Amino acid sequence: MRQLRGISLVELMVGMSLSLLVIGAALSLHARASQAQRLADNRIRLGEQLVFAVGELAQDVRLAGFHGLLQDPANVLLPSSLQVPCRVTGSDASAWILRLEQPVELQQGAWTLPCPGVSPRPDSDVLVLRRSGPKRSSPDAGRLQLHAGPAAGAVFADGTPPPLPDGPAFIHDLALSAWYVSQHSSTQPGAPALRRLVLGHPARVIDDEVIAGVEHFRITLGLDTTGDGRADTWSREPAPEAIVVAVRAWLLLRAPLPEAGLADTPWLPEGAESALIPGETPGYPAGYPRRAARLTWAVRNARHP
Numbered sequence: 001m002r003q004l005r006g007i008s009l010v011e012l013m014v015g016m017s018l019s020l021l022v023i024g025a026a027l028s029l030h031a032r033a034s035q036a037q038r039l040a041d042n043r044i045r046l047g048e049q050l051v052f053a054v055g056e057l058a059q060d061v062r063l064a065g066f067h068g069l070l071q072d073p074a075n076v077l078l079p080s081s082l083q084v085p086c087r088v089t090g091s092d093a094s095a096w097i098l099r100l101e102q103p104v105e106l107q108q109g110a111w112t113l114p115c116p117g118v119s120p121r122p123d124s125d126v127l128v129l130r131r132s133g134p135k136r137s138s139p140d141a142g143r144l145q146l147h148a149g150p151a152a153g154a155v156f157a158d159g160t161p162p163p164l165p166d167g168p169a170f171i172h173d174l175a176l177s178a179w180y181v182s183q184h185s186s187t188q189p190g191a192p193a194l195r196r197l198v199l200g201h202p203a204r205v206i207d208d209e210v211i212a213g214v215e216h217f218r219i220t221l222g223l224d225t226t227g228d229g230r231a232d233t234w235s236r237e238p239a240p241e242a243i244v245v246a247v248r249a250w251l252l253l254r255a256p257l258p259e260a261g262l263a264d265t266p267w268l269p270e271g272a273e274s275a276l277i278p279g280e281t282p283g284y285p286a287g288y289p290r291r292a293a294r295l296t297w298a299v300r301n302a303r304h305p
Contacts, residue, residue, distance in 0.1 A: 038257070042257045042289060043289060046253060046255040047291070049211050049213045049253050050251070050253050050291055050293055052211050053210060053211045053214055053251060053253070054293060054295060056211075057179065057249060058295070058297055060131075060179075061104075061297040062297055062298065063134060064104050064129040064131050064247075065103030065104070065130070065131060065301035065302055065303060066131045066132055066134065066300075067131070067132045067146060067172065067301075068132055068136070068153075068172045069149055069150045070146075070150065070152075072303065073101045073103075073303070074101050075151060075153065076098075076146070076152070076155060077154040077155065077162060078098055078155050079156065082094050082156075084205065086204070086205045087200070087206045088116055089116060093114040096113065096114050097130070097174075097176050097199070097205070098155060099130065101303075103129065103299065104128070104129060104130075104244040104247060104299060105127075105128035105130075106127060106128075106221060106236065107125065107126035107128065108126075110122060113128075113197065115197055115205045117180055117182060117197065117207065118184060118195060118207055119182050119183040119184045120180045120183070121180075121182070121183055121192065121216075124180065124181040124216050124218070125180075125217055125218050125219045126178055126179065127177075127179040127217070127247070128176070128177070128178045129176070129179070130175075131174075131301070132148070132172035132173065132174055133173040133174075133175055134172075135172075136171060136172060139160065139161055139171060140159060140173075140201075141157075142157065142203060143157065143173060144174045145157065145171055145173055145174060146172050147161035147162055147164060147169055148171075149168060149170075151165060151167065155174065157202075157203045175199060176198060177196045177197070177198055178198075179194065179210075180196070180197075181195070181214055181216060182194075182195045182209075185213075187212050188212035188213065191212045191213055191256065192212070192214060192215050192254075193209050193213070194209075194210045194211050195207060195208065195209050213253045213256065214251055214252070214253050215253065215254050215284060216251065216276060217249065217250075218249070219248070219249055220234050220235065220236055220248040220270065220271055221234065221235055221246070222245050223235055223238070224302070225242045229245060229302070230245065231246045236271065243302050243303065244299055244302060245299050246296060247299060248296045249293075249295050249297075250270040250292065250294050251292065251293045252267055252290060252291075252292050253290065253293075254288040254289065255288055255289040255290070258286075258287035262286075262289065264277075264287065266278075267290065267292055270294055
């Protein structure tokens with residue numbers, strides 16, 4: 001009968017050491033794979049933020065100046081008793097909202113809009129767009145609406161459309177967007193965000209966050225100075241007799257998370273004299289992946305004489 005014997009202490013220690021080496025290698029491989037996945041997710045999220053921001057802004061710019069059948073926004077009757085308050089302060093913003101003959105407005109530098117923003121960045125632009133909704137609507141008490149025919153229109157908010165001259169006329173919901181960059185996101189703490197002031201229901205101006213991660217927003221206007229419907233000059237200062245027929249936007253976005261060892265590069269906004277340097281320019285921390293986008297859209301409803 002054979003004699004059974006177990007393993008020695010030396011053999012046990014050797015086996016445990018080899019097992020620990022295998023486990024350590026597996027854990028190291030898993031950690032590297034997880035880190036690579038986090039970096040990939042960070043970059044993917046950056047791309048998704050860019051696509052979403054551009055899509056929302058593009059639709060708004062292209063529809064600026066649309067008011068259904070109405071040919072000339074100067075022929076809109078505005079009720080003298082109408083008031084549209086800012087949700088935060090309660091102050092009346094109706095005069096600013098109802099500048100329908102100015103569908104595109106650019107503001108630079110200090111915030112001068114009648115309603116406050118959420119910590120707006122002073123080095124970023126504000127783009128104001130005025131229009132009506134593309135779909136016909138029904139009278140809705142409390143909502144700011146436009147009863148529009150080819151020759152005239154009337155604004156109302158009590159659910160009763162004012163009468164217009166004979167001819168076809170339809171009701172559209174009025175829309176306003178004031179796009180800006182906030183220093184503080186409500187969905188991603190510590191990050192900036194692209195936000196906009198919009199018309200709510202009941203009629204009041206409210207603040208809405210579009211997407212977190214947008215750090216800078218710079219606008220250039222395409223101006224038609226000859227009346228041929230084409231942008232013959234690009235400027236950040238509107239000319240008195242020129243019509244805004246296009247909008248060019250430059251956006252800078254940063255990823256949700258920083259990356260160790262990332263080499264930062266300066267970013268020069270279009271038409272700017274000084275670059276944004278991560279880690280040096282206030283408000284632009286170092287170590288974050290970033291992407292810039294430069295896009296141009298036609299204002300399809302620009303009014304020509």
